[in-house]
Amino acid sequence: MASEAQGAKEGGLEFHPMDQFIVKPLFGGDEIAWYTITNVTLWMALAVIGITAMMVIGTSRRAMIPSRSQSIGELAYGFIYKMVEDVAGKDAVKFFPYIMTLFMFIVFANFLGLLPMSFTTTSHFAVTITLALLVFVTVTVVGFVKNGAAFLGLFWVSSAPLALRPILAVIEVISYFVRPVSHSIRLAGNVMAGHAVIKVFAGFAALAVVSPLSIVAITAMYGLEVLVAFIQAYVFTILTCVYLKDALHPSH
Amino acid sequence: MATNTNAAEAAYSVHPMPQLEPSFWGNQVFWLLVTLVVIYFVLSRIALPRIAAVLAERQGTITNDLAKAEELKAKAVEAEEAYNKALADARAEAQRIAAETKAEMQAELDAATVKADAEIAEKLAESEKAIAEIRANALASVEAVAKDTAAELITALGGEADDKAVDAAVAARMKG
Numbered sequence: 001m002a003s004e005a006q007g008a009k010e011g012g013l014e015f016h017p018m019d020q021f022i023v024k025p026l027f028g029g030d031e032i033a034w035y036t037i038t039n040v041t042l043w044m045a046l047a048v049i050g051i052t053a054m055m056v057i058g059t060s061r062r063a064m065i066p067s068r069s070q071s072i073g074e075l076a077y078g079f080i081y082k083m084v085e086d087v088a089g090k091d092a093v094k095f096f097p098y099i100m101t102l103f104m105f106i107v108f109a110n111f112l113g114l115l116p117m118s119f120t121t122t123s124h125f126a127v128t129i130t131l132a133l134l135v136f137v138t139v140t141v142v143g144f145v146k147n148g149a150a151f152l153g154l155f156w157v158s159s160a161p162l163a164l165r166p167i168l169a170v171i172e173v174i175s176y177f178v179r180p181v182s183h184s185i186r187l188a189g190n191v192m193a194g195h196a197v198i199k200v201f202a203g204f205a206a207l208a209v210v211s212p213l214s215i216v217a218i219t220a221m222y223g224l225e226v227l228v229a230f231i232q233a234y235v236f237t238i239l240t241c242v243y244l245k246d247a248l249h250p251s252h
Numbered sequence: 253m254a255t256n257t258n259a260a261e262a263a264y265s266v267h268p269m270p271q272l273e274p275s276f277w278g279n280q281v282f283w284l285l286v287t288l289v290v291i292y293f294v295l296s297r298i299a300l301p302r303i304a305a306v307l308a309e310r311q312g313t314i315t316n317d318l319a320k321a322e323e324l325k326a327k328a329v330e331a332e333e334a335y336n337k338a339l340a341d342a343r344a345e346a347q348r349i350a351a352e353t354k355a356e357m358q359a360e361l362d363a364a365t366v367k368a369d370a371e372i373a374e375k376l377a378e379s380e381k382a383i384a385e386i387r388a389n390a391l392a393s394v395e396a397v398a399k400d401t402a403a404e405l406i407t408a409l410g411g412e413a414d415d416k417a418v419d420a421a422v423a424a425r426m427k428g
């Protein structure tokens with residue numbers, strides 16, 4: 001059985017910390033084809049609904065003096081807009097909707113994943129690698145379109161001694177291609193680890209003696225996860241801006 | 253047994269780490285792309301332009317209000333200046349009127365004094381004239397009385413009063 005593989009039986013305690021990450025079809029059936037409506041679909045749709053509620057319905061009154069919901073929308077707008085402008089430069093502002101999309105999706109997916117019994121879409125490498133590859137491809141394409149071959153100057157550290165430059169170039173190229181890996185694994189890894197740890201603590205709650213401690217630990221972890229949910233979204237977004245800056249201004 | 257086993261899971265074996273289960277990937281990537289496209293359109297077509305417009309409008313309103321406040325402040329300063337100027341003018345006017353009045357009164361007083369002095373001098377002259385007249389009259393009377401008395405005395409003593417001699421004698425005595 002599938003869950004047996006994940007559940008480690010130890011003296012009556014059952015741990016299934018990874019079961020929460022299983023993708024399941026919502027309307028029965030065994031096969032998961034690319035178009036199957038699954039819990040992934042559900043929770044991503046909820047993220048879309050949440051974002052729409054916050055950014056569209058919340059701002060629908062277009063009030064000069066904003067309501068609370070409108071303030072939140074404006075705050076999110078200002079936060080990411082300023083980040084793009086400060087980190088990636090003024091000419092990166094045309095990528096603002098794209099970066100805003102990434103940030104809003106990740107932050108909503110992370111926080112929706114904190115609801116009990118929910119499914120966390122950003123805990124899957126398939127999702128975060130897709131996000132990171134989108135950024136990587138965009139940045140590379142923009143870099144070459146904007147700067148042509150000069151974009152390769154990103155790898156040629158002109159401030160280093162000439163003898164060192166080829167070695168540095170190799171290191172730079174490797175680090176450039178490692179970017180999407182670290183970019184994606186950082187997000188999914190953080191989210192997955194936190195959720196799994198909470199599940200492990202929850203597993204211990206079956207023992208009456210340790211259950212109070214377990215609840216305290218879950219509460220503490222949950223608090224940490226709230227921080228992680230936001231910080232990882234922030235980190236992903238700001239790294240996107242940093243990479244974009246490299247594409248727009250490749251000189252060191 | 254696991255508590256949350258369902259038909260889907262039971263049908264095939266899932267990798268112990270569901271993130272590494274290849275049969276999930278296509279589904280996730282597909283739905284992620286759909287989600288991102290939807291979010292992108294919702295944000296770039298509706299939400300972001302709207303918020304940008306609201307923020308720009310607010311910025312405009314704030315700038316306008318500040319400009320208006322600046323204008324009103326300038327007006328207030330102007331009004332204060334005008335008030336101060338009016339106050340100073342009124343003070344100067346009051347001082348001028350006071351000085352004028354004082355000068356007028358002084359002139360009147362001077363004129364009155366001069367007139368009074370003149371009147372006094374006139375009266376004095378009149379009085380002196382009257383006194384001189386009285387004195388002259390008195391002298392004339394004295395002379396006449398002396399002549400008459402002298403003539404009577406002469407007659408009483410049995411002499412013949414000679415008018416010429418009497419006149420001369422009286423005049424000589426009165427020069428005395």
